[in-house]
Each structure stands twice: as structure tokens, then as C-alpha cells.
Amino acid sequence: MLDVNKVRKDFPFFTSNPDLIYFDNGATTQKPQCVIDAVSEFYTMGAANVHRGDYPLSLHWDALYDKTRESFAKLLNCQANEIVYTAGSTHSMNQIAYGLQRNFLKPGDVVLITENEHASNVMPWFRMRQESGIQYEYIPVDKQGNIHMEDAKKAMHAGVKAIAVAGVTNVLGAKQPLKELAALAHENGALMIVDGAQSVPHGPTDVQDLDIDFLGFSGHKMGGPGGTGIIYGKYDLLQKMEPVFLGGGMNARFEACGDMLYQEAPEKFEAGTPNIEGVIGLGRAAEYLLSLGMENIEAYEKDLRAYFAERMKELDNVDFYNPDNAYGPIAFNVKDVFAQDTGSYLAANNICVRSGNHCAKILHEVIGTDSTVRASLYFYNTKEEVDRFIEVTKEITLEKAVGIFF
Ligand SMILES: Cc1ncc(COP(=O)(O)O)c(C=O)c1O
Known part of the structure; x- marks a missing residue:
């Protein structure tokens, strides 16, 4: 069982901000002291580049940088050489899409997505249609964003070469049936691609x-430093996938005539000087989560979310869009109040949420509204914070929300 009072002591954020309720974890998360220490060690001990220097300081960071892959291998149950470092989910999803465009997908091939997806798992496919005639189609979802397998089966056809969906969606918190979708994809000779930004950390x-x-997923949404992320790929597929960025560190050699030979995966995807301190800090975050236990994190958050959802149902001044989902954020609007005004009212009461379209700009096709308020939790949030949130949200009216500006 996760002891939230103990866990909160690991995060200096709570000492620095004793009165603040942070419910914007879908955007980014607070950092435990061990991650802050790992990043600052790089600056205080002495910076050096990785995989380029033959002196002890450089070799020290080489070892830590490479070892981080093992932490992610443990977290995901894969091999260390199946872990690629990126700058975040956006970078990961673009590398996957563009990497596949080059030597897996051809004009006319179809990628199945949903209207639930974050921009980074939509826009690359949109551009691919413009640039190379690779098509996308939608698997229908229900009003709370969930894919039902009978709909996925109907959407599948011989032209489909990939399914690309979020593991948990970033507004409605729909947890998609990934195992069943992967089986469906593979039965039809298609690939299964997952945007894990809102699932892996939780x-x-x-x-x-x-x-x-x-x-693909982001490190900063799981207690890691900013500008960090991961691609996991099956090794033989990583070997076949084309890197988007070319440059130092990822090539084995190149000749004046234009011949190029890449490094093996994963290095071939890490062109240029990487975010060394970010990667090392991210490794520390992965070890920290593993020490808490991913099952414990999931159980704690599920319980907290269920409590939050029950308390939301007490409010008669809100439209609550995802009452039945067990995971992810709480998405709502106060009746007649613009989402941003609700967000500002909550902010004036020391509560941080996100309001707007949350980069899921075609989700309005599902829920019929462009903007929502999103309260997103992490394992360090508490029922007392939820109670305070409910108390403040209960009193919001149009007059009050607009009134805070005058
Ligand atoms: C589902 C999903 N995918 C992708 C992203 C993009 O993540 P990043 O901004 O770290 O690249 C986010 C961020 O909110 C997200 O929620």
C-alpha cells in the first residue's frame, strides 16, 4: 500500500507550496528529491559529453546514461536495447510516425486512430496523408472516449497497417483495450503503436x-526532468525503422560519395548531444516509481479517482464528462461558465488545473464541447485536496467566475 504522507515528503514542492493543490499532473508532474539530486549532480560533479570522451568524468556519465535503459527495461518488461531516449512523447510519436513512413508504410496504407488522440498522435498522420498519401481512419469511441472491440473490429480491413492510440486518453481518461487491439492488429498484419504519455506513469x-x-511517452509526466521521453520498440522493428534526425553519435561512418552507415538501435535514434542530465534524472525517476511499485501507484490513484468522481456527482452546477471511467483525469465544466474562467477561479483559490482543449482538438466530435476543465491526479494527491476542490467548485457561478476579473 502506498503511504501518501510518506510519499509527499519526497517532493520538495509540497514544502515550497504548502497551500497549493496541484491537479495538473496530466501536463507535467512534480519532481522527487532524488531526481533533483541526480540532475544537479551532473552540474556539481562536472559536466562531460557521453560516448565521446575517454577520460573518467565522461566515462562516469556514459555508464549512468547507458544504465538508465536497464531501469526502463525493468519498468516495461523489455530489453535495454529496446529503449530509445527522446525529448518527450511528441518527439517519440513523431519519430515513430516518420520512421515508419520511410520504410514500413506506402501510399494508400491506413493507420487507425481515434478522435480522442493528443495532437502528437494525430498531426503527424495528417501530414503524412498530405505528403505521401498514407491514410488515417477513425475507430469510433463512446461518449467517454472508450474503444469497444466490436467497433475496432469493424474498422479493421486489409488496408490497415497500424493502429495508433493512447493507452489512457489525456482528457477523458479512457483506458483502451491495448492487448485486444494489439491482437487485432497482428491478426491483420498491422503494427500496434501506443501513446503512453498518460498511461505509463500511472x-x-x-x-x-x-x-x-x-x-512513446514523456519522462516529465512521471517525476522525471523536462525534455525527456522514451520510445520502446521491438528490437527487430527498431532496427528496420528509419531515424528522423541524422548527425553525430548515431552514425558508424559516412563517406564523401554520400554513403552512410548508422549505428545499431537504439543509438541510431539519438543523434547529437543528448539531454544527459535529463536522462540520468529520468532513470532515477523510474527507479523511484519502481521502489513505490507501479501496482501500488495504480491502486492508490484508482481509489482516489473513484472518490473524486463520487464527490463530483454531488455537484449540481457541473457537467461531468467522464464519470464512469476508472483512470485518468476528471473532465468537467461548470454550467454556463467558460472553462478558462473556471480555471482562473480555481487558481485564485490555490488550485492548479488545466482548462481548454488540452491539445485534443478533435475531441469536441466526441463530447460536443471545445473546452473543458481537467483535474489530473498523481499518486501524491490526497482525498483532503479533493474535498477542498469540491468545496471551491461547488460555489462557482458565472457571476463569481467573471467577478474575479473585476
Ligand atoms: C496523450 C498525450 N500524448 C502526448 C503528449 C505530449 O507530451 P509532451 O508534451 O511531453 O511531448 C501529451 C501531453 O500532454 C499527452 O497527454
């Missing part, structure tokens, strides 16, 4: 059990 992810081909 519970166990066993890529072998799920049989996922590619997974």
Missing part, C-alpha cells in the same frame, strides 16, 4: 504481455 506496463510494437 500503472504497470508490460510491453511483452500487451504485445505492443512501439510505445
Whole structure:
């Protein structure tokens, strides 16, 4: 069982901000002291580049940088050489899409997505249609964003070469049936691609059990430093996938005539000087989550979310969009109040949420509204914070929300 009072002591944020309620974890998360220490060690001990220097300081960071892959191998149940460092989910999803465009997908091939997806798992496919005639189609979802397998089966056809969906969606918190979707994809010779930005930080992810081909997620949404992320890919697929960025560190050699030879995966995807301190800090975050136990994190958050959802149902001044989902954020609007005004009212009461479209700009096709208020939790949030949130939200009216500006 996760002891939230003990856990909160690991995060200096709570000492620095004793009165603030942070419910914007879908955007980014607070950092435990061990991650802050790992990053600052790089600056205080002495910076050096990785995989380029033959002196002890450089070799020290080489070892830590490479070892981080093992932490993610443990977290995801894969091999260390199946872990690629990126700058975040956006970078990961673009590398996967553009990497596949080059030597997996051809004009006319179809990628199945949903209207639930974050921009980074929509826009690359949109551009691909413009640039190379690769098509996308939508698997229908229900009003709370969930894919039902009978709809996924109907959407599948011989032209489909990939399914690309979020593990948990970033507004409605729909937890998609990844294992069943992967089986469906593979029965039809298609790849299974997962945007894990809102799923990996919050519970166990066993890529072998799920049989996922590619997974992208962000480090900063799991207690890691900014500008960090991961691609997991099955090794033979990583070997076949084309890197988007070319440059130092990822090539084995190149000749004046234009011949190029890349490094093996994963290095071939890490062109240029990487975010060394970010990667090392991210490794520390992964070890920290593993020490808490991903199952414990999931159980704690599920319980907290269920409590939050029950308390939301007491409010008669809100439209609550995802009352039945067990995971992810609480999405709502106060009746007649613009989402941003609700967000500002909550902010004036020391509560941080996000309001707007949350980069899921076609979700209005599902829920019929462009903007929502999103309260997103992490394992350090508490029922007392939820109670305070309910108390403040209960009193919001149009007059009050607009009144805070005058
Ligand atoms: C589902 C999902 N995918 C992708 C992203 C993009 O993550 P990043 O901004 O770290 O690249 C987010 C961020 O909110 C997200 O929620």
C-alpha cells in the first residue's frame, strides 16, 4: 500500500507550496528529491559529453546514461536495447510516425486512430496523408472516449497497417483495450503503436504481455526532468525503422560519395548531444516509481479517482464528462461558465488545473464541447485536496467566475 504522507515528503514542492493543490499532473508532474539530486549532480560533479570522451568524468556519465535503459527495461518488461531516449512523447510519436513512413508504410496504407488522440498522435498522420498519401481512419469511441472491440473490429480491413492510440486518453481518461487491439492488429498484419504519455506513469506496463510494437511517452509526466521521453520498440522493428534526425553519435561512418552507415538501435535514434542530465534524472525517476511499485501507484490513484468522481456527482452546477471511467483525469465544466474562467477561479483559490482543449482538438466530435476543465491526479494527491476542490467548485457561478476579473 502506498503511504501518501510518506510519499509527499519526497517532493520538495509540497514544502515550497504548502497551500497549493496541484491537479495538473496530466501536463507535467512534480519532481522527487532524488531526481533533483541526480540532475544537479551532473552540474556539481562536472559536466562531460557521453560516448565521446575517454577520460573518467565522461566515462562516469556514459555508464549512468547507458544504465538508465536497464531501469526502463525493468519498468516495461523489455530489453535495454529496446529503449530509445527522446525529448518527450511528441518527439517519440513523431519519430515513430516518420520512421515508419520511410520504410514500413506506402501510399494508400491506413493507420487507425481515434478522435480522442493528443495532437502528437494525430498531426503527424495528417501530414503524412498530405505528403505521401498514407491514410488515417477513425475507430469510433463512446461518449467517454472508450474503444469497444466490436467497433475496432469493424474498422479493421486489409488496408490497415497500424493502429495508433493512447493507452489512457489525456482528457477523458479512457483506458483502451491495448492487448485486444494489439491482437487485432497482428491478426491483420498491422503494427500496434501506443501513446503512453498518460498511461505509463500511472500503472504497470508490460510491453511483452500487451504485445505492443512501439510505445512513446514523456519522462516529465512521471517525476522525471523536462525534455525527456522514451520510445520502446521491438528490437527487430527498431532496427528496420528509419531515424528522423541524422548527425553525430548515431552514425558508424559516412563517406564523401554520400554513403552512410548508422549505428545499431537504439543509438541510431539519438543523434547529437543528448539531454544527459535529463536522462540520468529520468532513470532515477523510474527507479523511484519502481521502489513505490507501479501496482501500488495504480491502486492508490484508482481509489482516489473513484472518490473524486463520487464527490463530483454531488455537484449540481457541473457537467461531468467522464464519470464512469476508472483512470485518468476528471473532465468537467461548470454550467454556463467558460472553462478558462473556471480555471482562473480555481487558481485564485490555490488550485492548479488545466482548462481548454488540452491539445485534443478533435475531441469536441466526441463530447460536443471545445473546452473543458481537467483535474489530473498523481499518486501524491490526497482525498483532503479533493474535498477542498469540491468545496471551491461547488460555489462557482458565472457571476463569481467573471467577478474575479473585476
Ligand atoms: C496523450 C498525450 N500524448 C502526448 C503528449 C505530449 O507530451 P509532451 O508534451 O511531453 O511531448 C501529451 C501531453 O500532454 C499527452 O497527454
